[in-house]
Amino acid sequence: AAGVIQSPRHLIKEKRETATLKCYPIPRHDTVYWYQQGPGQDPQFLISFYEKMQSDKGSIPDRFSAQQFSDYHSELNMSSLELGDSALYFCASSAAGTGRIEAFFGQGTRLTVV
Amino acid sequence: RKEVEQDPGPFNVPEGATVAFNCTYSNSASQSFFWYRQDCRKEPKLLMSVYSSGNEDGRFTAQLNRASQYISLLIRDSKLSDSATYLCAVCRAGGTSYGKLTFGQGTILTVHP
Numbered sequence: 001a002a003g004v005i006q007s008p009r010h011l012i013k014e015k016r017e018t019a020t021l022k023c024y025p026i027p028r029h030d031t032v033y034w035y036q037q038g039p040g041q042d043p044q045f046l047i048s049f050y051e052k053m054q055s056d057k058g059s060i061p062d063r064f065s066a067q068q069f070s071d072y073h074s075e076l077n078m079s080s081l082e083l084g085d086s087a088l089y090f091c092a093s094s095a096a097g098t099g100r101i102e103a104f105f106g107q108g109t110r111l112t113v114v
Numbered sequence: 115r116k117e118v119e120q121d122p123g124p125f126n127v128p129e130g131a132t133v134a135f136n137c138t139y140s141n142s143a144s145q146s147f148f149w150y151r152q153d154c155r156k157e158p159k160l161l162m163s164v165y166s167s168g169n170e171d172g173r174f175t176a177q178l179n180r181a182s183q184y185i186s187l188l189i190r191d192s193k194l195s196d197s198a199t200y201l202c203a204v205c206r207a208g209g210t211s212y213g214k215l216t217f218g219q220g221t222i223l224t225v226h227p
Contacts, residue, residue, distance in 0.1 A: 031213050042201060042217040043158065056214050090157055096213035101146055101205060103215060105157040 025093030137202030
């Protein structure tokens with residue numbers, strides 16, 4: 001079965017650079033979530049989209065923005081990167097709009113800021 | 115205090131043992147509950163949804179106690195391959211937060227020969 005696809009899998013950036021992470025949800029899933037997981041931490045919710053509209057916002061820095069496109073893929077844009085942004089970034093998708101809220105995660109993007 | 119709390123462990127058990135994890139949540143608006151399994155440096159994988167009536171999937175049994183606001187996961191006949199971090203996750207009902215997960219800090223399980 002198709003899963004959530006994230007790219008790139010690994011990314012190394014320097015401080016103050018920008019990064020764009022991409023997420024392709026499971027087909028027919030209408031909701032996308034972004035999570036950040038630091039070393040030894042649990043995943044922290046950043047932002048979500050339902051039917052291409054932002055549906056909820058968590059602890060996402062103002063330097064980050066995200067959007068969901070007409071084909072339901074989503075991108076997380078990160079600017080003015082800081083060392084503390086180094087983490088695993090997961091995208092998850094669900095069919096929340098149809099009541100199926102089980103969320104399935106992509107393999108993640110490991111971002112290292114140097 | 116975190117909204118979702120778990121004993122971080124680690125739990126070290128021999129193969130074949132039965133092990134149980136608990137998770138407490140503080141927000142009574144929480145409506146949906148899940149257990150995820152996460153292997154080192156990999157994505158959380160959905161293990162089970164947790165229903166009020168309790169549910170079982172092979173060696174795994176999940177229970178929900180709404181009155182005491184905790185969920186549990188029981189693993190019977192532990193296998194070496196069960197070694198992982200187990201994350202409980204809760205989700206509030208309705209509105210724009212639908213489907214947004216709040217995780218506990220995870221419980222580390224190591225199963226040894």
